[in-house]
Amino acid sequence: MPITGTTRMLGLIGNPVEHSKSPAMYNYCFRKYGLDWAYLAFSVSAEQTGDAIQALRTLNMRGANVTMPCKSAVLPYLDCLTPAAKAIGAVNTIVNDSGLLTGHNTDGFGYTENLRRHGVSVSGKKIVLLGGGGAATAIAAQAALEDAAELRVFNLKDAFWPKLEESMSRIRAAAPNCKITLHDLADQELLREKIESADILSNATRVGMAPDEDGCLIPSPEWLRKELIVTDVVYAPPETKLLRMAREMGCLTCDGLGMLLCQGAEAFRLYSGLGMPVEEIRKLLYA
Numbered sequence: 001m002p003i004t005g006t007t008r009m010l011g012l013i014g015n016p017v018e019h020s021k022s023p024a025m026y027n028y029c030f031r032k033y034g035l036d037w038a039y040l041a042f043s044v045s046a047e048q049t050g051d052a053i054q055a056l057r058t059l060n061m062r063g064a065n066v067t068m069p070c071k072s073a074v075l076p077y078l079d080c081l082t083p084a085a086k087a088i089g090a091v092n093t094i095v096n097d098s099g100l101l102t103g104h105n106t107d108g109f110g111y112t113e114n115l116r117r118h119g120v121s122v123s124g125k126k127i128v129l130l131g132g133g134g135a136a137t138a139i140a141a142q143a144a145l146e147d148a149a150e151l152r153v154f155n156l157k158d159a160f161w162p163k164l165e166e167s168m169s170r171i172r173a174a175a176p177n178c179k180i181t182l183h184d185l186a187d188q189e190l191l192r193e194k195i196e197s198a199d200i201l202s203n204a205t206r207v208g209m210a211p212d213e214d215g216c217l218i219p220s221p222e223w224l225r226k227e228l229i230v231t232d233v234v235y236a237p238p239e240t241k242l243l244r245m246a247r248e249m250g251c252l253t254c255d256g257l258g259m260l261l262c263q264g265a266e267a268f269r270l271y272s273g274l275g276m277p278v279e280e281i282r283k284l285l286y287a
């Protein structure tokens with residue numbers, strides 16, 4: 001579609017955004033469906049977040065994706081939040097419905113949707129979750145809201161630990177039926193014991209991400225068994241050492257790229273009500 005006087009704008013806000021594949025992904029979908037929309041990336045600091053949201057209102061943008069460092073900074077400027085965004089304490093998608101701005105977080109949904117595409121529901125599952133940052137918190141909240149039975153979260157006991165305890169309390173309040181416990185990643189004996197009785201092992205740390213491609217928090221394939229479902233949030237490389245080890249043990253694996261595409265697809269659905277051609281986008285942008 002050519003840009004005209006009626007074209008409506010959407011965008012990505014955060015910093016850095018120059019490397020983002022979101023403009024290519026969303027503009028491809030707009031063209032495919034003949035939507036009179038255009039998507040740009042805007043470099044916005046945490047301090048500028050309020051101004052950026054005011055611009056979104058003033059310019060009557062359809063919506064925006066939000067990345068670091070604005071994901072939590074946007075919260076006070078929005079009119080309402082979904083239960084997932086509230087429990088996570090961060091927003092990655094804003095939808096503008098006639099001036100009412102709703103903050104969503106599709107990261108955790110991207111994770112559970114990617115599992116559904118592999119025939120797995122998190123409902124009733126025991127999950128060992130490695131990590132306590134943005135990706136891990138989103139996965140924990142969505143899995144708890146989708147009735148996971150148990151979440152054992154293992155993270156480094158570093159300066160962020162008190163913040164992580166707060167996040168887990170927020171998620172417990174939003175989904176009281178899910179048993180959520182927080183453990184020190186250094187307790188390897190407990191980690192191995194919990195993996196032995198888990199249904200899903202989820203790496204939501206940076207470990208394994210390029211250039212640390214040999215990084216893996218599971219010291220030996222013997223910690224895995226073929227009934228275990230193993231997932232990773234890291235998408236560069238597409239197959240991490242953990243996923244390779246799990247695949248070789250016969251486990252079902254789900255990669256970070258699938259999660260990334262599914263969170264983007266959900267944001268596109270929220271903007272347009274339409275389905276994103278996920279496999280087309282995977283080939284176009286990530287082949």
Ligand code: NAD
Nearest residue numbers: 131132133134135136156204205206209233234256259260
């Ligand atoms: P973050 O900085 O918020 O959290 C990083 C996490 O990794 C923390 O829990 C930290 O304790 C842990 N960690 C870092 N180094 C570690 C080490 N050596 N040993 C043990 N734990 C360690 O980052 P984030 O936003 O949560 O991103 C984490 C990863 O997830 C990145 O690789 C990012 O690209 C990826 N990610 C993927 C998606 C997706 O859709 N697939 C979405 C968001 C993030």
